[in-house]
Amino acid sequence: AQSVAQPEDQVNVAEGNPLTVKCTYSVSGNPYLFWYVQYPNRGLQFLLKYITGDNLVKGSYGFEAEFNKSQTSFHLKKPSALVSDSALYFCAVRDMGTMLTFGGGTRLMVKP
Amino acid sequence: KAGVTQTPRYLIKTRGQQVTLSCSPISGHRSVSWYQQTPGQGLQFLFEYFSETQRNKGNFPGRFSGRQFSNSRSEMNVSTLELGDSALYLCASSLGTQGFNEKLFFGSGTQLSVL
Numbered sequence A: 001a002q003s004v005a006q007p008e009d010q011v012n013v014a015e016g017n018p019l020t021v022k023c024t025y026s027v028s029g030n031p032y033l034f035w036y037v038q039y040p041n042r043g044l045q046f047l048l049k050y051i052t053g054d055n056l057v058k059g060s061y062g063f064e065a066e067f068n069k070s071q072t073s074f075h076l077k078k079p080s081a082l083v084s085d086s087a088l089y090f091c092a093v094r095d096m097g098t099m100l101t102f103g104g105g106t107r108l109m110v111k112p
Numbered sequence B: 001k002a003g004v005t006q007t008p009r010y011l012i013k014t015r016g017q018q019v020t021l022s023c024s025p026i027s028g029h030r031s032v033s034w035y036q037q038t039p040g041q042g043l044q045f046l047f048e049y050f051s052e053t054q055r056n057k058g059n060f061p062g063r064f065s066g067r068q069f070s071n072s073r074s075e076m077n078v079s080t081l082e083l084g085d086s087a088l089y090l091c092a093s094s095l096g097t098q099g100f101n102e103k104l105f106f107g108s109g110t111q112l113s114v115l
Helices: none
Strands: A003-005 A010-014 A019-021 A024-026 A032-038 A044-050 A056-058 A064-068 A073-078 A087-094 A106-111 B005-007 B010-013 B019-024 B031-038 B042-050 B053-057 B064-068 B074-078 B087-094 B110-114
Touching (some): A032 A073, B019 B087
Parallel strands (some): B010 B110
Antiparallel strands (some): A003 A024, A032 A087, A064 A073, B019 B074, B031 B042
């Protein structure tokens, strides 16, 4: 069975500093990996995905994620955090023939 | 282009009642997926419909059911409500099924409270 773990319930970072939101996964085959963001009282919004190819994936709003097969990780990163980046972030994975499985979410708090 | 629309936005029901939630996907999208979001369990997959056919189903009891109409609009029904059904129910649409790894477009959800 596939699974995804986000080990941190909350990440705190100062505005202007780099941020990292961690994600590790487990699948039986090749993983298809996604990041979504949820703002208060809103549905989820797509940020980026990894299917194949370059391990560094660039997405919306200046976010990027690095796929590491040996560590089974897909951490979300941004070089310089904004207060407006404060939200709930979800990592998701699917294996061939299966549905998206989401992690428990990580709340990102960016302080001015 | 209008986004994914879910109605109603809020619902309050009592145990034992049933409820129907509605989702209108983005125009042209043929796939609709439903998720249950709770603070303790996170996002749990309920089911996916594509061209009026249920393509996949999550691990939920038979009290949870859904359907999709010819215009791709979808409804989700929960019968004999339990307190544990209180959650935010999210609908997501995409052009193709999830198997094509397309991004999902989510609605704002229906917040269901069961008293």
